[in-house]
Amino acid sequence: MFKVWIDAGHGGKDPGAVANGIQEKDIVLKVSLGIKNRLEEDYENVQVLLSRSTDVFLELKERTTKANAAGADILVSIHCNAGGGKGGFESFRYKSASENSIKLQDILHKAIMGKLGGIDRGKKAQNLHMVRESQMPAVLTENLFVDVVADADRLKQVSVIDVIIAGHVQGIAAYLGLVQKTKEDKPVLLRDINVLSKWAEVTWKEVTEKGYFDGSRPGSTVTREELGAVVSRLLKKIES
Incomplete structure (x- = not known):
């Protein structure tokens, strides 16, 4: 190792x-x-x-x-x-x-x-x-x-x-000289969607404070509906 x-x-x-x-x-x-x-x-x-x-x-x-x-x-x-x-x-x-x-x-x-x-x-x-x-x-x-x-x-x-x-x-x-894992070797990791990744803390704080996201479920995937809501909020910020 x-x-x-x-x-x-x-x-x-x-x-x-x-x-x-x-x-x-x-x-x-x-x-x-x-x-x-x-x-x-x-x-x-x-x-x-x-x-x-x-x-x-x-x-x-x-x-x-x-x-x-x-x-x-x-x-x-x-x-x-x-x-x-x-x-x-x-x-x-x-x-x-x-x-x-x-x-x-x-x-x-x-x-x-x-x-x-x-x-x-x-x-x-x-x-x-x-x-x-x-x-x-x-x-x-x-x-x-x-x-x-x-x-x-x-x-x-x-x-x-x-x-x-x-x-x-x-x-x-x-x-x-490390050997790459095959797909079979890689564990399937199920993340908790309510837990924020350390590397994203600063960015997530910024976008939630600006109102683009509501701060919930930071680890979940984004639907087209949710993306539309984010774009709408962004446009309102730009227009104001």
Whole structure:
């Protein structure tokens, strides 16, 4: 059983980069939870452990200490960027990284850029705590810039978050040589339609506060009638 440690950067009192209506801590938590769900659902013999699964603050040392104690096979720290001019994606390893960390960065960077597209800021080496203090191959990813309008607009799209998740999953699976589950292997999970998924908390709160949805049954499918009601409410907002 492979152990993958996913570290959602920042959290709690530390929002990370903030701009254009985005807090880094929220984006990276969505991505981290998505990576865990997809890896464990789609691949055999893999367990994904998280530094945080909610909006809590953790010191850097706490994160790497837990990952090292768990005996994780790899660590990927998820971040968004700021202050980068034109924006884009980049990844980091430690300055004196092991061959395996370099290999993980190569595979992960290629997989994410292949899905995400846009500006490739390159594979970099830097003295960052998360990649320095981790005892396993470790890479930190910087997924677009919250203070670049074009990047921020992308980060607000569910489809782009999904692409970022997919790129990480593909890269991790390729590096570890994970085997995909067959349809017969995948459990049929019946979700409680009244329980809100963690990754959707911010968006669901926003659309309910604006009156597009009534706040009930967040996990249910939408009928054409219900979709019509949502469109009607949206049009009324636009016209008012």
